[in-house]
Amino acid sequence: MKFDSILSEINGFGKFQIKLVLIQILSRVTLPCHFLLNNFMAAVPSHHCNIVDLDDGAVFRNLTREQKLAVFVPAEQDGTPSSCQMFAKPQYQHLSGSNTSEDAFTVQCENGWVYDNSTFKSTLATEWDLVCSRKGMNKATATIFFIGVMIGSPLFGFLSDRFGRRPLLLVSYLSSLVFAVLSAFSTSYVMFVIMRFFTGLSLAGISIISIVLNVEWFSVEHRTFSGVIISLDWTLGNWLLAGISYGVTEWRMLILAVSSPLILAIIAWKWLPESARWLMAKGKADTAHHYIMQCAKTNNRTTSMATITPTKLLESLEEETEDTKYSILDLFKTPNIRKISICSGIVWYGVAFTYYGISLNITGFGLNPYLTQFIFAFIEMPMKIGVYFFLEKIGRRSGQAGALLLTGLCLFINMFVTTDKWIIRTVVAVLGKSMSEAAFTIMYLYTTEFYPTVVRQNGVGYTAFIARLGVSISPLIMLLEDVWHLLPVVTYCAVAVVSGLVALLLPETLNATLPEFIEDIEKPRGQSTRNKEIQ
Secondary structure: OOHHHHHHHHOOOOHHHHHHHHHHHHHHOHHHHHHOOHHHHOOOOOEEEOOOOOOOOHHHHOOOHHHHHHHHOOEOOOOOEOOOEEEOOOOHHHHHOOOOOOOOOEEEOOOOEEEOOOOOOEOHHHHHOOOHHHHHHHHHHHHHHHHHHHHHHHHHHHHHHHHOHHHHHHHHHHHHHHHHHHHHOOOOHHHHHHHHHHHHHHHHHHHHHHHHHHHOOOOHHHHHHHHHHHHHHHHHHHHHHHHHHHHOOEHHHHHHHHHOHHHHHHHHHHHOOOOHHHHHHOOOHHHHHHHHHHHHHHOOOHHHHOOOOHHHHHHHHHOOOOOOOOOHHHHOOOHHHHHHHHHHHHHHHHHHHHHHHHHOOHHHHOOOHHHHHHHHHHOHHHHHHHHHHHHHHOOHHHHHHHHHHHHHHHHHHHOOOOOOOHHHHHHHHHHHHHHHHHHHHHHHHHHHHHOOHHHHHHHHHHHHHHHHHHHHHHHHHHHHHHOOOOHHHHHHHHHHHHHHHHHHHOOOOOOOOOOOOOHHHHOOOOOOOOOOOOO
């Protein structure tokens, strides 16, 4: 008996599934908090060279702060003090209104920097002076974190396909909390980036395992709803991040605050079920029957399970299961799954690359960073509701391609909007952010549908690896503005358009039964002996 048939009998969308989603919220809300944490933890406040320790005699000591800045720090075109330069010699003639001098040579800051702490009490930039010539080190903290996520994705995908979803989720919860706390107490920059690497590696397990566990417990007709509902955890996490970061402006305490929901997730883990679909695919009939009965009891459908025993499950499994141990290499061995793997990898790269290109640049629109973060989070809710109805009526393939192409269009438009027109830039950016979020929402659901159960977690892990590769590179792209100020936006736009076109090559999965084995997508439609072929 197919698992989807059993799920229909015991209600594939009841109290059991609702409880599963609610428990998962506790861990999933921490994902956007950590993934977008650099917007606040690594923020760079206004700064200028430190002239407090300079002592140029009685005349200097009698000057006001503004006069001292005029004497020692050159001004930018907008009149603000230079962030990275200071005069090699005092320019006292500036006090009389003269701005020219034969000796007005500038040098790099010699005594550190003074930071404006009106918005942020402390950040990574102020802790270790990651500004000016060292600003690349500040960007690298996000890159190193996402490299950890990139490595953790296939690792947890492989392990959870081998040992199950539930135990690996606990490993992910515990390790994420431990490394997050250690990063908050880091005593050096090197220690911090190492701890952030392992935090990202651990959080990857929550990211990819939780969504697969949820989708595998929902029936075909409710799968779209489940995917959208699960994605709302990200929206809640975005709101949580905006609120917590506004109240906690010290970076160490901020890490601890956004990681605290993991404590509740660890406590609630004992109520999480294992995926019965995975257990059946692995031939573990007794354990699968236990969780199926648990689902039936919670959904008040125990009468439907009267004739279904572990023995009958085992008999049906003997016809379908194999002793084969699948790995990530199986995603490329046969033609159809190879095409899906290559195309989904390209699309995931584009989705993640453009989403984080927009999300990690919240200071580029002329608004307070907290307000920008809140607006970006606020637009997600109505967008995801719209995505649900679109996916139910139109389908995944056209929705994915359309969302990416519209993201590219918004990025293209903003290239021609000047920075002084910040209202227009913000509106277009919010639209682009909502389209990129739509692409993310669709792709998470889409990926769990076109990969077979026996390699589904491997498939999700592989695509998550490719996605995090894009995310790792995305923050560094902003450094290209030193070459040409529009080059980062041009790059994000081009990647969005290309990946949107590649999405058209993926199969449509609307209302299709989840494939259980690789043969289900390799055999021509109608010839599969194991499952219904994906359209």
